[in-house]
Amino acid sequence: MFKVYGMSTSGNCHKVRMVLEALKxxxxxxxxDTRSGTTRTPxxxxxxxxxxxxxxxIDSGVYLAESNAIIFYLAEGTPLLPNARLERAQVLQWLFFxxxxxxxxxxxxxxxxxxxxxxxxxxxxxxxxxxxxxxxxAVMEQQLERxxxxxxxxxxxxxxxxxxxxxxxxxxxxxxxxxxxxxxxxARVEAQPGHVSMR
Amino acid sequence: MFKVYGMSTSGNCHKVRMVLEALKxxxxxxxxDTRSGTTRTPxxxxxxxxxxxxxxxIDSGVYLAESNAIIFYLAEGTPLLPNARLERAQVLQWLFFxxxxxxxxxxxxxxxxxxxxxxxxxxxxxxxxxxxxxxxxAVMEQQLERxxxxxxxxxxxxxxxxxxxxxxxxxxxxxxxxxxxxxxxxARVEAQPGHVSMR
Numbered sequence: 001m002f003k004v005y006g007m008s009t010s011g012n013c014h015k016v017r018m019v020l021e022a023l024k025x026x027x028x029x030x031x032x033d034t035r036s037g038t039t040r041t042p043x044x045x046x047x048x049x050x051x052x053x054x055x056x057x058i059d060s061g062v063y064l065a066e067s068n069a070i071i072f073y074l075a076e077g078t079p080l081l082p083n084a085r086l087e088r089a090q091v092l093q094w095l096f097f098x099x100x101x102x103x104x105x106x107x108x109x110x111x112x113x114x115x116x117x118x119x120x121x122x123x124x125x126x127x128x129x130x131x132x133x134x135x136x137x138a139v140m141e142q143q144l145e146r147x148x149x150x151x152x153x154x155x156x157x158x159x160x161x162x163x164x165x166x167x168x169x170x171x172x173x174x175x176x177x178x179x180x181x182x183x184x185x186x187a188r189v190e191a192q193p194g195h196v197s198m199r
Numbered sequence: 200m201f202k203v204y205g206m207s208t209s210g211n212c213h214k215v216r217m218v219l220e221a222l223k224x225x226x227x228x229x230x231x232d233t234r235s236g237t238t239r240t241p242x243x244x245x246x247x248x249x250x251x252x253x254x255x256x257i258d259s260g261v262y263l264a265e266s267n268a269i270i271f272y273l274a275e276g277t278p279l280l281p282n283a284r285l286e287r288a289q290v291l292q293w294l295f296f297x298x299x300x301x302x303x304x305x306x307x308x309x310x311x312x313x314x315x316x317x318x319x320x321x322x323x324x325x326x327x328x329x330x331x332x333x334x335x336x337a338v339m340e341q342q343l344e345r346x347x348x349x350x351x352x353x354x355x356x357x358x359x360x361x362x363x364x365x366x367x368x369x370x371x372x373x374x375x376x377x378x379x380x381x382x383x384x385x386a387r388v389e390a391q392p393g394h395v396s397m398r
Contacts, residue, residue, distance in 0.1 A: 049341045050300060064288055066295035073288035089263055089272035092291075096265035100298050101249060139248045 002027040002074075003057035005047070007034055009115070011107055011164035012067040013054040014198045018160045019071045022194040023078055035115075067164075068095040071157045080157050090151045094158035098165075101139070105132035107165045109172030126173065133172065137179050140166070144181035148188060155192055163189045168198060201226040201273075202256035204246070206233055208314070210306055210363035211266040212253040213397045217359045218270045221393040222277055234314075266363075267294040270356045279356050289350045293357035296338070304332035306364045308371030325372065332371065336378050339365070343380035347387060354391055362388045367397060 002020065004027055006013030020027045032038045032053060039051045048055045048065045056064045056073070064070050072095070075081035082088055109129040112122040119126070140162065143150060150158040167186055169176060176183055189195065201219065203226055205212030219226045231237045231252060238250045247254045247264045255263045255272070263269050271294070274280035281287055308328040311321040318325070339361065342349060349357040366385055368375060375382055388394065 049338045050296060052300075058285065062285070064285075064292060066292045066299075068295050069288050069291035072291055073284065076284055076287075085272065085275055086257065086261070086263075088275075089268050092268035092271055093263060093265045096267050096295075096298055097249060099295055100265075100302075101251075103299075104303070142248045 003030060004028070005030045005032055005044075005055040005057070006053050007032055009198070010034075010053060011110075011168065011198065012103070014196075015067050015071050015157075015160050015164045016054045016056065016074070017196055018164070019074045019080065019157060021196050022080065022160075022192060023074065024194065025074065068099060068157075068161055071160060075157045080155070080160070082152055082154075082156065084152075087152045091156050091158045094150050095161050097136075097139070098161045101132070102136040102162065103165060105129040105136060106169050106172050106174060109133060109174070110165065110168060111172075113173060114171050130173065133169070133174055137166075137169070137174065137176070137182060140185075141179045141181050144185050148185070155189070159185070159189055164198070202229060203227070204229045204231055204243075204254040204256070205252050206231055208397070209233075209252060210309075210367065210397065211302070213395075214266045214270050214356075214359055214363045215253045215255065215273070216395055217363070218273045218279065218356060220395050221279065221359075221391065222273065223393065224273065267298060267356075267360055270294075270359060274356045279354070279359070281351055281353075281355065283351075286351045290355050290357045293349045294360050296335075297360045300331070300338070301335040301361065302364060304328045304330075304335060305368050305371050305373060308332060308373070309364065309367060310371075312372060313370050329372065332368070332373055336365075336368070336373065336375070336381060339384075340378045340380050343384050347384070354388070358384070358388055363397070 002025060004016055006016060006029060008031060034053060038044055039053060045051055047063050050065060052065060054067055054070060056070045058064055064073055081091060109126050112126045113119050116122050147153050149155050201224060203215055205215060205228060207230060233252060237243055238252060244250055246262050249264060253266055253269060255269045257263055263272055280290060308325050311325045312318050315321050346352050348354050
């Protein structure tokens with residue numbers, strides 16, 4: 001059985017839960033609050049030298065880090081990941097877009113506003129995340145004008161990866177009102193069998 | 200024949216060249232200087248709505264963005280990407296590590312010091328990148344204490360992705376002297392058939 005080390009309020013961790021639930025795979029969830037310092041202990045660093053969540057224990061002592069590598073691993077051979085070479089690469093394109101052009105703005109703004117002990121002190125940093133976040137949302141909107149999901153007209157881990165922080169983007173101060181295609185896509189993701197929300 | 204839109208001084212673009220050269224695949228290189236504004240023109244945005252390099256044209260009108268998605272695509276079915284499910288996911292783990300925990304520090308510090316029109320004005324931002332960059336190098340060092348390459352004891356696209364900005368980390372102000380395993384790994388990468396350096 002898979003064991004997940006994760007924090008339930010983290011979108012990166014939530015992606016892993018979404019895939020496990022959608023695929024009805026049995027798993028144990030080991031809840032960790034990163035603010036407790038647990039991910040910086042020698043015990044945890046022996047499992048993941050980069051000291052980050054989520055972390056998947058595949059077998060005794062066999063660990064896989066990085067949320068998008070984990071969901072790719074779990075989805076291999078299932079309908080959540082296309083078999084065709086180009087479509088697989090397109091899924092990866094959106095996974096890397098998510099980690100480089102989306103998460104550092106939308107997830108970080110949400111973290112600062114919702115979880116920082118003194119959000120007011122972080123105002124300038126939070127504000128500096130808005131342009132990049134809106135740029136990412138505009139790129140998503142443009143893609144979703146062409147089809148119901150990000151790759152190949154079907155629900156894949158590209159949708160799951162991008163859903164994780166987009167559905168709570170308002171907590172980072174982002175207004176999704178003008179992103180009509182993004183909003184109807186969020187609803188389509190939420191209608192998938194086995195869907196779990198983060199709130 | 201593949202067509203690459205790239206900037207030769209960019210490590211992200213250089214990854215694509217390294218894979219194409221290692222695999223002896225024919226390609227045309229379309230040199231673009233991002234500072235010229237070309238990647239923000241309607242023509243380029245029609246090819247890649249995220250406005251970034253590198254971009255691979257696979258077929259007429261079929262584009263793939265994100266350096267690490269491109270090199271995964273090119274390496275499928277070759278010795279540069281393992282077939283085993285766990286090893287493939289481990290390669291992806293390092294590709295996501297590179298884009299999230301390495302590039303935003305080491306590549307950005309290099310960009311600010313070497314390519315910014317007024318590097319002195321960016322000193323505080325450059326300095327803020329040092330801790331994260333050294334953390335990434337320490338994680339790499341720890342992994343390379345265990346084996347000659349990042350995954351499965353052989354040369355893969357995980358090595359290529361991490362080589363791209365590590366071999367020019369000094370241009371970002373990073374001192375690799377104490378990272379003995381990283382330094383011997385750089386030499387091993389440089390000894391691979393078809394190796395091309397960025398300088």
